[in-house]
Amino acid sequence: MGKHHLDFFMSPQSVAVIGASRKSGDGNFNVIENMLNFGFKGNIYPVNPQARDIMGMPCYKDVRDIRKPIDVAIVSTPRDLVPKMVKNCAGCGIKGTIVVPQGFADADETGKALQKQLTEISQRNGIRILGPNTLGVVNAFSGFTSSFMPIKRQKVPVGVICQSGIFFVGASVFTGMMGKGIDVANGCDLGFAEALEYFGQDKDIRVIFAHIEGLPEGRRFFEVAGEVARRKPVIALKTAKTGQGARAASSHSGALVGRHEVFEAVFRQTGILSAGDAGEVLDGTKALLHLPPMKGNRVGVITFTGAGGIILIDALQEQGLELAALSDKTIQTVKTLSPDWMPIHNPMDVWPAIMKNDLNTVYEKALTQVLKDPSVDGVMCIAIAPDPPERFLDATGVIQETAARFPEKPVVAYLYGPNQAAVSENLEQGGHVVSLPSLSRAARTLGALYRRGRFLKMDTARRVAG
Amino acid sequence: MGKHHLDFFMSPQSVAVIGASRKSGDGNFNVIENMLNFGFKGNIYPVNPQARDIMGMPCYKDVRDIRKPIDVAIVSTPRDLVPKMVKNCAGCGIKGTIVVPQGFADADETGKALQKQLTEISQRNGIRILGPNTLGVVNAFSGFTSSFMPIKRQKVPVGVICQSGIFFVGASVFTGMMGKGIDVANGCDLGFAEALEYFGQDKDIRVIFAHIEGLPEGRRFFEVAGEVARRKPVIALKTAKTGQGARAASSHSGALVGRHEVFEAVFRQTGILSAGDAGEVLDGTKALLHLPPMKGNRVGVITFTGAGGIILIDALQEQGLELAALSDKTIQTVKTLSPDWMPIHNPMDVWPAIMKNDLNTVYEKALTQVLKDPSVDGVMCIAIAPDPPERFLDATGVIQETAARFPEKPVVAYLYGPNQAAVSENLEQGGHVVSLPSLSRAARTLGALYRRGRFLKMDTARRVAG
Numbered sequence: 046m047g048k049h050h051l052d053f054f055m056s057p058q059s060v061a062v063i064g065a066s067r068k069s070g071d072g073n074f075n076v077i078e079n080m081l082n083f084g085f086k087g088n089i090y091p092v093n094p095q096a097r098d099i100m101g102m103p104c105y106k107d108v109r110d111i112r113k114p115i116d117v118a119i120v121s122t123p124r125d126l127v128p129k130m131v132k133n134c135a136g137c138g139i140k141g142t143i144v145v146p147q148g149f150a151d152a153d154e155t156g157k158a159l160q161k162q163l164t165e166i167s168q169r170n171g172i173r174i175l176g177p178n179t180l181g182v183v184n185a186f187s188g189f190t191s192s193f194m195p196i197k198r199q200k201v202p203v204g205v206i207c208q209s210g211i212f213f214v215g216a217s218v219f220t221g222m223m224g225k226g227i228d229v230a231n232g233c234d235l236g237f238a239e240a241l242e243y244f245g246q247d248k249d250i251r252v253i254f255a256h257i258e259g260l261p262e263g264r265r266f267f268e269v270a271g272e273v274a275r276r277k278p279v280i281a282l283k284t285a286k287t288g289q290g291a292r293a294a295s296s297h298s299g300a301l302v303g304r305h306e307v308f309e310a311v312f313r314q315t316g317i318l319s320a321g322d323a324g325e326v327l328d329g330t331k332a333l334l335h336l337p338p339m340k341g342n343r344v345g346v347i348t349f350t351g352a353g354g355i356i357l358i359d360a361l362q363e364q365g366l367e368l369a370a371l372s373d374k375t376i377q378t379v380k381t382l383s384p385d386w387m388p389i390h391n392p393m394d395v396w397p398a399i400m401k402n403d404l405n406t407v408y409e410k411a412l413t414q415v416l417k418d419p420s421v422d423g424v425m426c427i428a429i430a431p432d433p434p435e436r437f438l439d440a441t442g443v444i445q446e447t448a449a450r451f452p453e454k455p456v457v458a459y460l461y462g463p464n465q466a467a468v469s470e471n472l473e474q475g476g477h478v479v480s481l482p483s484l485s486r487a488a489r490t491l492g493a494l495y496r497r498g499r500f501l502k503m504d505t506a507r508r509v510a511g
Numbered sequence: 512m513g514k515h516h517l518d519f520f521m522s523p524q525s526v527a528v529i530g531a532s533r534k535s536g537d538g539n540f541n542v543i544e545n546m547l548n549f550g551f552k553g554n555i556y557p558v559n560p561q562a563r564d565i566m567g568m569p570c571y572k573d574v575r576d577i578r579k580p581i582d583v584a585i586v587s588t589p590r591d592l593v594p595k596m597v598k599n600c601a602g603c604g605i606k607g608t609i610v611v612p613q614g615f616a617d618a619d620e621t622g623k624a625l626q627k628q629l630t631e632i633s634q635r636n637g638i639r640i641l642g643p644n645t646l647g648v649v650n651a652f653s654g655f656t657s658s659f660m661p662i663k664r665q666k667v668p669v670g671v672i673c674q675s676g677i678f679f680v681g682a683s684v685f686t687g688m689m690g691k692g693i694d695v696a697n698g699c700d701l702g703f704a705e706a707l708e709y710f711g712q713d714k715d716i717r718v719i720f721a722h723i724e725g726l727p728e729g730r731r732f733f734e735v736a737g738e739v740a741r742r743k744p745v746i747a748l749k750t751a752k753t754g755q756g757a758r759a760a761s762s763h764s765g766a767l768v769g770r771h772e773v774f775e776a777v778f779r780q781t782g783i784l785s786a787g788d789a790g791e792v793l794d795g796t797k798a799l800l801h802l803p804p805m806k807g808n809r810v811g812v813i814t815f816t817g818a819g820g821i822i823l824i825d826a827l828q829e830q831g832l833e834l835a836a837l838s839d840k841t842i843q844t845v846k847t848l849s850p851d852w853m854p855i856h857n858p859m860d861v862w863p864a865i866m867k868n869d870l871n872t873v874y875e876k877a878l879t880q881v882l883k884d885p886s887v888d889g890v891m892c893i894a895i896a897p898d899p900p901e902r903f904l905d906a907t908g909v910i911q912e913t914a915a916r917f918p919e920k921p922v923v924a925y926l927y928g929p930n931q932a933a934v935s936e937n938l939e940q941g942g943h944v945v946s947l948p949s950l951s952r953a954a955r956t957l958g959a960l961y962r963r964g965r966f967l968k969m970d971t972a973r974r975v976a977g
Binding site for chain 2: 071072074124147148151152153155156194195197207208209210211212214215216217218219256258282284285286287289290293294296297298321322323324349350351352353354355356358359360362368384386387388390392394396397400403404429430431432434435436437438461462463465466482483484485
């Protein structure tokens with residue numbers, strides 16, 4: 046991995062903690078304790094004029110007393126002291142600070158003025174500032190975090206950029222997992238564009254998620270995004286969509302928010318996948334990590350239930366996807382397995398064929414044919430998630446094995462039944478299939494893979510033409 | 512509970528199984544075996560000319576040989592034999608049949624003609640027919656089911672009406688639970704209106720769910736629905752919304768489907784809650800079972816995260832809900848707990864107050880005030896779902912206890928964090944709070960409670976006026 050000018054923030058060798066807390070243990074949100082629990086192996090210098098030592102480490106009265114090279118200072122003092130602390134850091138050659146406290150552009154007029162001072166200090170002295178109002182950074186690979194909230198360390202290829210710690214603490218319900226994170230928060234200096242550029246060149250990261258309330262540096266962000274999205278998928282969750290939401294955002298991160306339609310248009314042009322809600326973030330991240338994009342919009346459906354197929358059709362149509370016109374060969378394969386009276390079309394209801402033959406034979410033949418069918422760009426499997434005593438109803442083995450033979454087409458599944466979570470997890474073993482908890486989410490996931498494929502195709506065409 | 516003319520279908524004393532299978536065990540879909548496993552204690556008479564006994568019971572060659580009173584005959588023969596079998600049942604005084612096989616209006620021209628014959632037999636001979644193409648009925652209270660698919664027996668107050676077995680087998684991912692079910696399927700005789708009327712008068716059932724592909728008996732259904740919805744909530748999932756979906760529906764259950772906008776309008780008028788997808792069915796069922804309706808559209812929000820509040824605002828607006836203008840007293844209560852610089856408004860970000868004081872004190876005071884506030888009709892709590900070692904971040908205890916003191920206003924929660932499922936389950940203990948897996952689903956759930964409240968209010972006004 047090439048050097049990036051933000052490496053020192055993400056993988057510091059030595060860290061000062063200004064305003065380090067003497068209290069540790071549950072409920073004290075001690076940054077140093079959290080950092081050690083996370084596995085940080087670099088040097089830590091606590092700074093607190095009231096303490097002699099903190100968690101067994103000698104404590105300094107002033108950051109200027111440390112007199113050793115420091116990459117990053119984490120500042121956790123009351124807000125009025127922050128500008129002075131950052132200036133002191135700049136004075137002793139510290140490259141960057143992470144300003145944790147709230148009470149800046151997110152608060153009152155005094156807070157707004159304090160934040161303006163921080164921006165000026167950064168511009169004048171060249172010191173970089175992340176925050177204020179931030180959990181800072183998480184890097185499970187280097188073992189560093191500045192978060193005072195507990196974070197699980199997972200070396201996974203998902204990078205998170207956000208304006209709120211909710212996406213760090215709640216990673217399991219947003220992106221599902223997080224290997225690295227940058228909370229740009231109020232963004233007095235370091236913003237979305239640099240964070241995105243960083244993850245764009247980071248070989249540890251394969252999918253990038255960005256939570257965006259507002260983008261003061263809109264043009265620059267979209268220039269970077271256009272570059273990065275060619276190399277790896279970027280999913281965005283734009284919030285503060287409505288007038289009320291936008292007003293609330295200005296008092297949360299102090300962000301300037303733009304019209305939602307404008308964002309949507311620019312997301313599309315730059316190849317950013319816009320997620321409608323948290324569910325789409327979760328499903329999209331998983332799908333983009335494991336499945337290939339769809340090369341067109343034609344979906345083949347294999348189902349245990351006619352009703353499920355019908356619900357799906359409605360959902361596919363909302364995504365700009367269509368039912369593939371299956372080849373005669375595909376139709377005939379399932380027809381010969383079905384009762385004479387059974388009309389076979391897409392969605393293919395294979396239940397009558399299963400009742401006549403057996404589940405694994407029918408499913409293997411049907412899924413193989415659909416995946417081979419040149420009129421199909423992606424496949425949806427609707428099947429049952431039974432409790433263990435009814436394992437004979439479980440199609441996950443055959444779906445998994447068949448999908449693995451066709452890595453160039455995405456296979457997503459919707460499993461209904463009493464044991465959805467466990468059977469879905471089982472189906473996802475090996476990474477050949479992604480299982481979604483509802484038909485509409487399954488359709489939206491194929492929709493994301495289709496939009497990703499369309500962007501890559503258009504982008505290639507533009508390059509060839511240009 | 513008063514007698515209803517469909518009682519014999521839901522709680523039969525004696526059942527004939529025509530076309531009973533000799534094979535039992537896994538994967539043989541044996542109706543009798545399933546019925547016994549479910550706990551049926553009535554008389555069972557297997558009918559199969561090829562068998563002497565089935566599962567230890569004497570087997571009859573013909574239903575007419577039984578010569579004992581029979582409430583319901585389950586017919587599982589090849590489709591061509593079905594009309595004759597139903598006629599034989601009528602001939603020996605059996606009140607109703609459940610016709611299981613596929614291959615009728617869901618299939619080819621022959622199948623359509625066969626179904627027409629069934630309708631005529633029913634009209635001519637007075638025998639009632641459920642199906643064809645049905646799993647029939649489930650009644651966890653009486654212990655009867657005709658389903659050949661395994662069903663969990665749960666005595667819960669949720670009634671399911673559907674046109675596909677997916678809602679029986681997959682109950683845990685649709686309504687979450689099912690105490691009774693009627694699969695009207697192809698509906699050659701017994702349809703939605705009667706099924707709805709039945710659950711309407713059934714004291715075991717408190718919430719009714721209906722999956723509707725098409726409604727040949729539209730007018731009658733909506734008359735019944737208008738009556739039933741006054742007494743208990745009815746949630747509908749209308750599928751086959753789009754042109755393609757509608758075409759597929761006609762080959763699934765042979766249903767006539769109408770324009771989606773028409774259904775939506777009539778749902779609104781009759782007080783049926785229309786669910787957009789399976790998630791809304793699941794969340795709505797749970798909320799309507801446990802929480803009171805909202806008396807107006809004003810929501811108070813208590814959050815650990817400004818960003819979460821902002822996402823929520825967008826979602827509330829889509830539901831016709833608005834942020835309550837909190838009273839001065841409510842604002843002051845949280846303001847005195849917060850740092851001076853913290854602006855307090857709705858959504859109320861209580862995190863700075865928690866950092867200054869402690870979680871339980873702050874949450875108890877804030878939630879009590881919001882619930883007492885006359886400008887609030889319902890409350891949303893956004894909090895963390897921590898892993899067990901971080902239990903000090905867990906607000907579920909205080910939310911639960913405080914909500915229990917105000918049973919007249921609904922409290923829903925959204926918990927983000929690494930342990931969402933388990934902490935949500937814990938929060939829901941006692942039935943005072945419902946926890947949803949995303950902010951948009953939480954907003955839609957409040958939306959359903961608001962629409963339920965609005966319908967009841969309008970309905971009362973109409974009665975008073977009329």
